[in-house]
Amino acid sequence: xxxxxxxxxxxxxxxxxxxxxxxxxxxxxxxxxxxxxxxxxxxxxxxxxxxxxxxxxxxxxxxxxxxxxxxxxxxxxxxxxxxxxxxxxxxxxxxxxxxxxxxxxxxxxxxxxxxxxxxxxxxxxxxxxxxxxxxxxxxxxxxxxxxxxxxxxxxxxx
Amino acid sequence: xxxxxxxxxxxxxxxxxxxxxxxxxxxxxxxxxxxxxxxxxxxxxxxxxxxxxxxxxxxxxxxxxxxxxxxxxxxxxxxxxxxxxxxxxxxxxxxxxxxxxxxxxxxxxxxxxxxxxxxx
Numbered sequence: 001x002x003x004x005x006x007x008x009x010x011x012x013x014x015x016x017x018x019x020x021x022x023x024x025x026x027x028x029x030x031x032x033x034x035x036x037x038x039x040x041x042x043x044x045x046x047x048x049x050x051x052x053x054x055x056x057x058x059x060x061x062x063x064x065x066x067x068x069x070x071x072x073x074x075x076x077x078x079x080x081x082x083x084x085x086x087x088x089x090x091x092x093x094x095x096x097x098x099x100x101x102x103x104x105x106x107x108x109x110x111x112x113x114x115x116x117x118x119x120x121x122x123x124x125x126x127x128x129x130x131x132x133x134x135x136x137x138x139x140x141x142x143x144x145x146x147x148x149x150x151x152x153x154x155x156x157x158x
Numbered sequence: 159x160x161x162x163x164x165x166x167x168x169x170x171x172x173x174x175x176x177x178x179x180x181x182x183x184x185x186x187x188x189x190x191x192x193x194x195x196x197x198x199x200x201x202x203x204x205x206x207x208x209x210x211x212x213x214x215x216x217x218x219x220x221x222x223x224x225x226x227x228x229x230x231x232x233x234x235x236x237x238x239x240x241x242x243x244x245x246x247x248x249x250x251x252x253x254x255x256x257x258x259x260x261x262x263x264x265x266x267x268x269x270x271x272x273x274x275x276x277x278x
């Protein structure tokens with residue numbers, strides 16, 4: 001396995017260029033199914049293969065709280081341009097993650113906080129990690145897909 | 159960082175003139191991808207693809223853009239007449255919406271896009 005250069009202080013885009021050149025993409029079998037509105041169908045988050053390779057390699061991606069800080073800045077009514085982009089580049093990068101840890105990171109990065117912070121409140125989970133084979137085989141009735149109500153928030157490990 | 163580095167402000171051809179390297183740095187795409195309705199096939203600077211329903215997808219970026227008003231281009235891939243819009247631009251994501259060109263109804267379509275603009 002190739003060693004990651006010391007990337008703290010290097011622009012994240014440059015790190016991604018290095019990763020694209022040196023790492024093999026990793027197609028994950030994991031999928032994240034979540035519902036952020038009772039009126040809409042379930043959404044399915046698929047990890048990017050190059051991003052997953054960066055997560056597994058370590059030393060490239062910033063901690064996920066950096067994205068939350070940037071999102072907070074962007075949500076301000078006066079926002080026009082990021083002024084704290086340095087957080088992406090200067091914060092110590094994440095060490096190598098397992099694929100499962102990477103999925104947890106991705107959920108916190110790319111799913112709405114209202115979903116993952118409260119995933120187990122309510123009569124059924126708002127978010128489920130599954131393998132792609134567990135999704136319907138065709139996209140027929142795609143807009144009616146929902147997380148099954150047979151899942152309980154108390155026995156998800158079963 | 160242990161990488162080779164060439165620093166230059168100008169690229170000059172022997173006969174065909176010169177080019178400021180800022181044109182290259184500022185003008186290159188900062189994120190691009192080709193995706194189907196269920197996965198990303200080829201990409202750069204994207205972290206995840208969310209299938210929100212028929213013809214409705216979200217692409218998230220790894221390296222955030224400095225503003226959410228960046229320009230981009232999209233394309234529907236294949237022989238059928240399809241329209242692909244991007245909307246709801248955030249500094250870390252965009253939505254792609256795909257339609258049948260003749261009717262305007264949403265449909266699943268393989269898409270390609272690239273985003274320019276400045277990074278945070």
